[in-house]
Amino acid sequence: MPQRTFLQYLTVTAKGLAMGAADVVPGVSGGTIAFISGIYEELIETIHNVDLEFFKIWKKEGFLKAWKHYNLSFLLALFSGVFISIISLAKLITWLLEAYPIMVWSFFFGLVIASIVYVGKQITNWRFAVIGALIIASILSYLITIAAPIGSPESTWFLFLAGFIAIIAMILPGISGAFILLLLGAYTAVIGIVTQLSEGITTLNSSLFFSAFGKLLIFGVGAILGLKMFSRVLNWMFKHHKNLILAVLTGFMIGALNKIWPWKEVLQYRMNHAGENIPFIERSILPQNYDGSPQILYAVLFAIIGFLTIFLLEMVAVKKVAVSSDIKQS
Numbered sequence: 206m207p208q209r210t211f212l213q214y215l216t217v218t219a220k221g222l223a224m225g226a227a228d229v230v231p232g233v234s235g236g237t238i239a240f241i242s243g244i245y246e247e248l249i250e251t252i253h254n255v256d257l258e259f260f261k262i263w264k265k266e267g268f269l270k271a272w273k274h275y276n277l278s279f280l281l282a283l284f285s286g287v288f289i290s291i292i293s294l295a296k297l298i299t300w301l302l303e304a305y306p307i308m309v310w311s312f313f314f315g316l317v318i319a320s321i322v323y324v325g326k327q328i329t330n331w332r333f334a335v336i337g338a339l340i341i342a343s344i345l346s347y348l349i350t351i352a353a354p355i356g357s358p359e360s361t362w363f364l365f366l367a368g369f370i371a372i373i374a375m376i377l378p379g380i381s382g383a384f385i386l387l388l389l390g391a392y393t394a395v396i397g398i399v400t401q402l403s404e405g406i407t408t409l410n411s412s413l414f415f416s417a418f419g420k421l422l423i424f425g426v427g428a429i430l431g432l433k434m435f436s437r438v439l440n441w442m443f444k445h446h447k448n449l450i451l452a453v454l455t456g457f458m459i460g461a462l463n464k465i466w467p468w469k470e471v472l473q474y475r476m477n478h479a480g481e482n483i484p485f486i487e488r489s490i491l492p493q494n495y496d497g498s499p500q501i502l503y504a505v506l507f508a509i510i511g512f513l514t515i516f517l518l519e520m521v522a523v524k525k526v527a528v529s530s531d532i533k534q535s
Contacts, residue, residue: 214282220244221286228287228382229294229396230316235287235382238518248283251276252432292406295399302393310467311504315511317384317458317465323515325455330448339452339459346460349388351488361423364398367391368427373435388461395424467504468495 209217220242224235239245255275262271272278301309328335367389371382386392398420405414442450466489473486492499 209278214278217244217279217282218286221283221288222290223286224283225287225290226294229291229298230313230383244283247276247279251280253437255280255433291399292403295396296403299393299396299400302396307467307500308503308507310465311507312511313387314462314465314467315508315513316515317462317511318508319512319515320384321455321458324451324458328448328451328455332448335448335452338449339456342453342456343460344456346388346457347463348460350461350464361420363391364395364420364424365427367395368424369431372428372431384458384461387464388457390464398424463489468492468499470494470496 220238223242224238227238228235236245239248255277259271259275262274298309367386370389371385371391373382373385383392386395398417401413401417402421404410405412405417468490469487470490471487492501492504
């Protein structure tokens with residue numbers, strides 16, 4: 206693993222800030238940012254290498270030797286950036302969702318459509334099994350979006366499950382962890398918990414801080430376990446059945462568009478931690494049936510902006526790959 210100076214580690218933290226910003230927004234993948242910024246392979250390799258041997262090396266050769274052996278300074282620098290970014294942006298996203306819901310969801314809608322195109326373009330062989338996988342994944346994803354939630358998004362086991370599954374975005378460029386949280390119905394709850402943590406820190410409210418921190422810790426434990434399990438399985442799938450897994454991922458995003466549709470009708474409310482009634486079960490409706498101003502012009506504009514955001518990120522990624530290829534050949 207490369208040895209870095211303090212300034213280089215600050216650069217890694219900056220890349221983590223960009224990844225964190227991406228992970229907060231459905232449709233933008235932290236894995237894509239890692240790929241574009243040139244740290245994707247090191248991230249995956251470092252995560253793969255972390256195991257319980259760390260404690261044996263610590264016992265025999267000391268903590269610093271074990272720390273360096275597993276390249277943990279890199280992970281600390283990177284995830285510090287991710288954490289700071291998510292904490293900073295969560296409150297803004299929460300406010301935007303409350304103040305400008307149609308514009309925000311339209312932006313997310315455009316992001317996910319562009320991600321569908323981005324991931325789908327990588328499928329090189331549209332054989333029957335691949336097409337079938339895409340259709341089945343689309344239907345399954347759609348059914349998940351219209352099903353009643355299996356539990357409260359703030360319950361302990363649900364947060365653990367959400368972290369376990371959503372961490373897939375750290376491994377796959379093109380797939381957003383926030384998108385997966387949306388699919389599970391946990392996005393607004395997790396963003397709300399992060400906002401509580403931020404408020405607890407800024408207002409020095411210890412009860413609010415520890416309540417939010419405990420929930421995020423559960424989410425984090427699920428994410429760590431999911432990261433270790435998914436990394437090996439997905440790497441194997443990408444090596445041996447790449448077109449199939451890409452079709453499944455594309456299908457999941459297609460089906461989940463229903464979840465991000467900007468115009469909703471609330472069928473059932475639930476009470477959150479603050480005693481407020483918030484939407485629990487919703488269904489997508491046409492703009493003309495929306496209870497309020499449908500803001501169609503703004504919705505189209507922000508959907509286009511969202512789409513172009515992914516398009517520009519893809520252009521940067523393609524350019525980076527082309528430059529790397531030229532360097533290797535020369």
